[in-house]
Amino acid sequence: MSLRTLASCTLALMALGGIAQADETAPAVLATACFACHGMDGKSPGQIPSLTGKTKEAFSTAMKGFKTDQIPATVMNRLAKGYTDAEIEALATFYANLK
Amino acid sequence: MHKINSRRDVLKLAGAATLAGMLPSGKAFAQAAGNVVVIGGGFGGASAARYLKRMGVNVTLIEANATFSTCPFSNTVLGGFGKMADITHNYDGLKRAGINVITGTVTGIDVAQKRVTVQGNTTPIPYDRMVVSSGIDFKFTGAGALAGYDEAATEKMPHAWKAGPQTELLARQLTAMPDGGTFIMTIPNNPYRCPPGPYERASLVAHYLKTNKPRSKILLLDGKETFSKQALFQGAWRELYGNMIEWVAFGQGGNVSRVDPNTMTAFTDFGQHKGDVVNVIPPQRSGRVVDLAGLATGDWCNVNQATFESRTVPGVHVIGDACVAGAMPKSGFSANNQAKVAAAAIVASLRNQPAPSPSLINVCYSLVNPDYGISVASVHRVGEDGTIISVPNSGGTSAANASADVRKLEAEYARGWYKSIMQEMFG
Ligand SMILES: Cc1cc2nc3c(=O)[nH]c(=O)nc-3n(C[C@H](O)[C@H](O)[C@H](O)COP(=O)(O)OP(=O)(O)OC[C@H]3O[C@@H](n4cnc5c(N)ncnc54)[C@H](O)[C@@H]3O)c2cc1C
Numbered sequence A: 001m002s003l004r005t006l007a008s009c010t011l012a013l014m015a016l017g018g019i020a021q022a023d024e025t026a027p028a029v030l031a032t033a034c035f036a037c038h039g040m041d042g043k044s045p046g047q048i049p050s051l052t053g054k055t056k057e058a059f060s061t062a063m064k065g066f067k068t069d070q071i072p073a074t075v076m077n078r079l080a081k082g083y084t085d086a087e088i089e090a091l092a093t094f095y096a097n098l099k
Numbered sequence B: 001m002h003k004i005n006s007r008r009d010v011l012k013l014a015g016a017a018t019l020a021g022m023l024p025s026g027k028a029f030a031q032a033a034g035n036v037v038v039i040g041g042g043f044g045g046a047s048a049a050r051y052l053k054r055m056g057v058n059v060t061l062i063e064a065n066a067t068f069s070t071c072p073f074s075n076t077v078l079g080g081f082g083k084m085a086d087i088t089h090n091y092d093g094l095k096r097a098g099i100n101v102i103t104g105t106v107t108g109i110d111v112a113q114k115r116v117t118v119q120g121n122t123t124p125i126p127y128d129r130m131v132v133s134s135g136i137d138f139k140f141t142g143a144g145a146l147a148g149y150d151e152a153a154t155e156k157m158p159h160a161w162k163a164g165p166q167t168e169l170l171a172r173q174l175t176a177m178p179d180g181g182t183f184i185m186t187i188p189n190n191p192y193r194c195p196p197g198p199y200e201r202a203s204l205v206a207h208y209l210k211t212n213k214p215r216s217k218i219l220l221l222d223g224k225e226t227f228s229k230q231a232l233f234q235g236a237w238r239e240l241y242g243n244m245i246e247w248v249a250f251g252q253g254g255n256v257s258r259v260d261p262n263t264m265t266a267f268t269d270f271g272q273h274k275g276d277v278v279n280v281i282p283p284q285r286s287g288r289v290v291d292l293a294g295l296a297t298g299d300w301c302n303v304n305q306a307t308f309e310s311r312t313v314p315g316v317h318v319i320g321d322a323c324v325a326g327a328m329p330k331s332g333f334s335a336n337n338q339a340k341v342a343a344a345a346i347v348a349s350l351r352n353q354p355a356p357s358p359s360l361i362n363v364c365y366s367l368v369n370p371d372y373g374i375s376v377a378s379v380h381r382v383g384e385d386g387t388i389i390s391v392p393n394s395g396g397t398s399a400a401n402a403s404a405d406v407r408k409l410e411a412e413y414a415r416g417w418y419k420s421i422m423q424e425m426f427g
Helices: A002-014 A027-032 A057-067 A076-080 A084-096 B007-020 B045-052 B090-096 B163-177 B196-212 B230-241 B286-292 B332-352 B405-427
Strands: B035-039 B058-063 B067-069 B089-090 B100-103 B105-112 B115-118 B130-133 B136-138 B180-186 B217-222 B246-247 B257-261 B267-270 B272-274 B277-280 B285-286 B301-303 B316-318 B360-369 B374-382 B389-392
Touching: A002 B217, A002 B285, A027 B045, A057 A076, A057 A084, A076 B130, B035 B045, B035 B257, B045 B058, B045 B130, B045 B405, B089 B405, B090 B277, B105 B286, B115 B136, B115 B272, B130 B286, B130 B332, B163 B196, B180 B196, B180 B272, B196 B217, B196 B246, B196 B360, B217 B405, B230 B246, B230 B286, B230 B316, B230 B360, B267 B277, B285 B286, B285 B301, B316 B332, B360 B405
Parallel strands: B035 B058, B035 B130, B058 B100, B130 B316, B180 B217, B180 B277, B217 B246
Antiparallel strands: B067 B089, B105 B115, B136 B285, B257 B267, B267 B272, B360 B374, B374 B389
């Protein structure tokens, strides 16, 4: 499909009412919600661990461990349950690519 | 070429284009043309300004005060172990980031011309889109107000529900209170800013009194039957403070119908209570500046909960305490997360692209003493009906049976959260 078709599709959708919505949550959107605790771009200035410098595997192992209560946690076990495994993979890729 | 055969596919592609520009690494993004004015430099406004700027938008932030004292951690000042300086921040970091910060009170909003007037400035400020994060104001008169509690009464019976001089006044009153005195707090019905806030305050006042004036009492007169993290708070109160804190539910005589600042008395349906210090948390509404643009329906502002664009004024996004955000509580954490969603939606609209589908978190930490933290957490999405819902089977409160070590760790993480979010907001 051409860019023009894409643009006109988008505009047509937007005309339906206010700002149009994409229906899948993008990794960047999922990840920015975490910054309030883990620091901007995952670099924590305080007591909460940073999320930078983790491999994709270490990240997703941690998240899935929290989600299934296999890894003890104060809060991450409650939060990780709010994400699908696919979203966890997307988050892992996103954070692994952050500097 | 890939054939587009569903609305979903179109949106995926379009969404991908949008998000390329909002990768938070701050690298290689297309500039989004347009000027955005942000009203309010608190949790929602400072966060929105910073994220918009990162995404290449020209941002003007208008804030009434030159510094911002956070309500989060203001209860530690009452507890005797926090200082105002620890919770007070300036806007230098935002200025350094290239945000045009104007210190002044917004006194006019012209939604037809898309211009904002600031007190003392003759030239109105134009905008393409606007974010309003004006927090709360108190109902001192009219429907829903608490009889006897007006602006003048706040000097005798402080609310301390906006941090700053009111926090200091309440702290001074506590310091002056005799041992064996009574501290009364009146708590409104929902919705109000920070559902667990009154109970954290009661805890830290108890910590102060236990340390300094152990014969004193705390009486909580509540306009509700239940409250946030109730089992955790009440368990910790018994454990740490014995009988010092008495909580009276709405139906048990907690409903305060009138206060008298001259006699320091709170009147309930069942009787009257005189206090040495009376902390009145008044009934609340959205920060009044929203009235200049007709943004409120009743006390609060209705928005499209996926973009935070006003239901009444297109092009204006209302976030934080002032808006109705489905299952999200009125908290600084919520305001900060909503700012990111609104910023992404605004950038998308400036580029004629669809807004990304939102994902939000709220976590409210409370300290029961300096080494005892508890929290309530939730993960949010927009549901089928367009309102913000909590993701089923996620979130909840800290474990009921956690060890002292875990409570201590949560107190540390509460301080960690504060550092992180302050850096996000103020740089
Ligand atoms: C005691 C207490 C404890 C709390 N603890 C927590 C906690 O631990 N965690 C948490 O997440 N939340 C906590 N909260 C809640 C939190 O403070 C609020 O939810 C948060 O401040 C809301 O952000 P906001 O952007 O909507 O409003 P605010 O942060 O209040 O910002 C509004 C800003 O708008 C400005 N403004 C208003 N009108 C105008 C105008 N006309 N012109 C220019 N500027 C204007 C104000 O000066 C203010 O700076 C607590 C609240 C209290 C009272």
